[in-house]
Amino acid sequence: FSIANIETKPAKKSPSAPFTTSTLQQEASRKFGYSVAQTMRIAQGLYEDGKITYMRTDSVNLSETALAQAKKAVEQLYGKEFVNPRRYKTKSKGAQEAHEAIRPTDLGAQTIAGEGQAKRIYDLIWKRTIASQMSDALLEKTTATINISLPPNVSIGGTAEEKFVAQGEVLKFEGFLKVYLEGKDEEDEENAEGILPPLKVGEKLSRREIIATERFTHHPPRYTEATLVRKLEELGIGRPSTYAPTISTIQKRNYVVKEDREGVKRNFSCLTLKDKQITEEIKSENTGAEKAKLFPTDIGMVV
Numbered sequence: 001f002s003i004a005n006i007e008t009k010p011a012k013k014s015p016s017a018p019f020t021t022s023t024l025q026q027e028a029s030r031k032f033g034y035s036v037a038q039t040m041r042i043a044q045g046l047y048e049d050g051k052i053t054y055m056r057t058d059s060v061n062l063s064e065t066a067l068a069q070a071k072k073a074v075e076q077l078y079g080k081e082f083v084n085p086r087r088y089k090t091k092s093k094g095a096q097e098a099h100e101a102i103r104p105t106d107l108g109a110q111t112i113a114g115e116g117q118a119k120r121i122y123d124l125i126w127k128r129t130i131a132s133q134m135s136d137a138l139l140e141k142t143t144a145t146i147n148i149s150l151p152p153n154v155s156i157g158g159t160a161e162e163k164f165v166a167q168g169e170v171l172k173f174e175g176f177l178k179v180y181l182e183g184k185d186e187e188d189e190e191n192a193e194g195i196l197p198p199l200k201v202g203e204k205l206s207r208r209e210i211i212a213t214e215r216f217t218h219h220p221p222r223y224t225e226a227t228l229v230r231k232l233e234e235l236g237i238g239r240p241s242t243y244a245p246t247i248s249t250i251q252k253r254n255y256v257v258k259e260d261r262e263g264v265k266r267n268f269s270c271l272t273l274k275d276k277q278i279t280e281e282i283k284s285e286n287t288g289a290e291k292a293k294l295f296p297t298d299i300g301m302v303v
Contacts, residue, residue, distance in 0.1 A: 021240030029226030030183035168196035
């Protein structure tokens with residue numbers, strides 16, 4: 001095994017826009033497991049207490065006052081190099097943008113007094129708003145091509161060499177990631193890029209072990225309340241004020257039920273090559289387990 005080529009490219013990640021109703025509902029579901037109705041109830045209380053702006057909005061715009069507050073807060077807390085004022089445009093179909101994005105009324109207040117759920121939502125809104133006005137995160141992505149020289153009289157597809165590719169990334173400047181990282185609906189750890197050790201072209205590598213794992217395809221995931229809100233917004237169905245009532249109504253009428261379902265136990269093979277010996281191990285895992293997903297009922301199937 002030897003390093004044939006190393007390719008390094010700069011990359012960056014940009015912050016997400018400030019919260020709209022739908023993105024707040026989605027993020028509160030991903031990070032805290034809150035239902036859309038629960039999130040709106042908490043946000044309503046924060047709004048009535050004067051802690052945040054109006055919580056039913058499809059706008060990602062911030063007022064001049066908010067932009068000035070955010071710039072000041074970022075500079076004081078993290079330094080000038082983290083400041084990057086931004087204006088965002090909505091991607092939602094039919095957005096009316098009658099109100100400002102959801103933000104704290106005073107960006108100088110990082111925390112508030114009160115019960116836990118309200119403090120959680122406020123903290124989420126504060127971090128998202130501040131991060132939206134910060135610099136990009138700067139990365140360095142590395143792709144290493146590894147040549148494999150096969151033994152004499154051995155070939156694969158008519159060639160005596162094969163290649164592996166290793167990819168990884170290094171965070172060079174935190175930027176907005178110092179404050180906030182957006183959640184994901186479906187985590188895919190297998191595709192996550194790791195960190196590579198220092199490598200040089202021509203460097204010889206020693207093989208410790210090779211593991212081949214059997215995997216199966218998965219059906220598209222069912223909707224959670226959060227992903228259903230996102231789909232409604234994508235299709236232009238409903239308004240910020242109707243997302244939570246719509247999802248509550250289809251559950252109250254028993255069109256869908258929200259529940260957890262256990263997966264199916266499935267066996268798979270894991271082959272390990274080590275010290276010129278191949279060993280096979282049969283492992284098992286639960287696949288298709290679903291948590292807090294919406295399932296259509298018999299009534300819902302004919303509505």
